Amino acid sequence: xxLTITTNSFENDVLRADKPVLVDFWAxxxxxxxxxxxxxxxxxxxxxDTLIAGKINYDEEPQLIExxxxxxxxxxxxxxxxxxxxxxxxxxxxAAIETFIRETLAQ
Amino acid sequence: MNNNxxxxxLVVGGGPGGYTxxxxxxxxxxxxxxxxxxxxxxQMALTEQIDNYPGFEDGIDGFSLAEKMQKxxxxxxxxxxxxxxxxxxxTAVPKLLETSEGIFRGKTVVLATGADPRTLGVAGEAELVGxxxxxxxxxxxxxxxxxxxxxxxxxxxxxxDALLLSRVAKKxxxxxxxxxxxxxxxxxxxxxxxxxxxxxxxxTVSALLSGDRLTGVRLRDTVTGEESVVDCDGxxxxxxxxxxxxxxxxxxxxxxxxxxxxxxxxxxxxxxxYAVGDVRTKPLRQVVTAVADGAVAVHMAEKYIVENR
Numbered sequence: 001x002x003l004t005i006t007t008n009s010f011e012n013d014v015l016r017a018d019k020p021v022l023v024d025f026w027a028x029x030x031x032x033x034x035x036x037x038x039x040x041x042x043x044x045x046x047x048x049d050t051l052i053a054g055k056i057n058y059d060e061e062p063q064l065i066e067x068x069x070x071x072x073x074x075x076x077x078x079x080x081x082x083x084x085x086x087x088x089x090x091x092x093x094x095a096a097i098e099t100f101i102r103e104t105l106a107q
Numbered sequence: 108m109n110n111n112x113x114x115x116x117l118v119v120g121g122g123p124g125g126y127t128x129x130x131x132x133x134x135x136x137x138x139x140x141x142x143x144x145x146x147x148x149x150q151m152a153l154t155e156q157i158d159n160y161p162g163f164e165d166g167i168d169g170f171s172l173a174e175k176m177q178k179x180x181x182x183x184x185x186x187x188x189x190x191x192x193x194x195x196x197x198t199a200v201p202k203l204l205e206t207s208e209g210i211f212r213g214k215t216v217v218l219a220t221g222a223d224p225r226t227l228g229v230a231g232e233a234e235l236v237g238x239x240x241x242x243x244x245x246x247x248x249x250x251x252x253x254x255x256x257x258x259x260x261x262x263x264x265x266x267x268d269a270l271l272l273s274r275v276a277k278k279x280x281x282x283x284x285x286x287x288x289x290x291x292x293x294x295x296x297x298x299x300x301x302x303x304x305x306x307x308x309x310x311t312v313s314a315l316l317s318g319d320r321l322t323g324v325r326l327r328d329t330v331t332g333e334e335s336v337v338d339c340d341g342x343x344x345x346x347x348x349x350x351x352x353x354x355x356x357x358x359x360x361x362x363x364x365x366x367x368x369x370x371x372x373x374x375x376x377x378x379x380x381y382a383v384g385d386v387r388t389k390p391l392r393q394v395v396t397a398v399a400d401g402a403v404a405v406h407m408a409e410k411y412i413v414e415n416r
Binding site for chain 1: 152155190207237245247249250
């Protein structure tokens with residue numbers, strides 16, 4: 001079950017999470033967001049021990065979109081201990097998502 | 108999945124050609140896996156509406172059609188892996204593919220890797236993707252509401268992109284290296300009538316201008332050589348496609364455009380390796396011609412497997 005993160009739940013779900021959180025900023029009308037969704041879900045399952053994966057809807061959470069300056073979707077953002085530690089726009093493959101996670105967490 | 112299992116067929120690419128090959132293979136009793144780096148559909152998945160694939164009288168969006176093709180193949184036992192192929196050894200017995208999810212071995216390989224948008228080849232282009240440079244108006248057009256955009260190209264997809272963007276953006280400037288559109292006639296009139304579309308003929312993009320993001324383009328007149336600057340918020344590149352055949356270089360015969368040489372039988376220069384869909388040399392690249400290739404490839408592969416038992 002993929003976590004849906006909202007403006008209200010953001011503090012608890014992301015900032016105070018006990019694991020790194022991988023967020024997918026997406027929208028229903030964004031074709032590339034739909035394309036990466038199955039791979040993102042799969043990564044969320046495979047990395048369940050390492051991180052929490054969740055989604056933020058571009059249309060429904062304008063405050064979060066503004067706060068993190070999201071101007072292209074899909075954008076994946078990785079949070080750790082309440083801070084953004086990296087982001088990637090429109091990764092081209094499941095492998096690219098995994099590389100982003102590994103390299104960002106290793107920093 | 109790093110084991111010695113040998114599939115009857117490895118399908119590389121989960122677009123319409125790939126999943127049709129997988130469907131036919133599974134129904135012929137072949138043990139088949141589809142290796143797809145992202146999700147089903149390929150280029151089709153980014154198409155808003157497909158009206159020329161028979162059987163959907165109201166049209167269907169590309170992503171949904173892709174999902175249906177995937178589910179249909181999986182109903183007959185096809186496996187799908189989110190695997191990116193990194194290296195191929197197509198002459199090995201069995202044939203071997205090294206992927207991001209381990210090694211896969213198969214008696215036959217169907218290459219359905221499709222094509223990607225061609226880039227401008229201008230300095231800074233890769234760095235500006237997502238910050239003003241885009242290749243898919245249906246995907247990224249929404250971000251340019253009320254803004255000024257440049258569309259580069261003169262074919263059908265450039266014309267369709269310019270038309271789509273003219274409904275969203277404040278102004279669209281169509282830049283084409285020739286003095287007329289190559290696009291089919293149906294696009295000419297609506298484009299000429301759109302009040303916010305401007306044409307820059309005989310022009311190519313010589314530089315991308317940027318700060319944090321794209322701020323404009325420099326155009327070069329192909330006749331006079333004169334250069335000029337156009338301020339814009341985005342540039343949509345629509346200058347054709349290039350086949351995804353980098354992994355096949357040095358192993359398979361490719362044509363001058365980089366496409367895998369294969370005729371109507373889809374047979375490539377290596378026995379047991381088939382090329383289907385946009386990646387193959389062919390006169391018409393459409394969903395219907397890709398799915399037809401998929402069926403033919405399995406017909407040939409079945410013969411190959413029997414003969415090489």
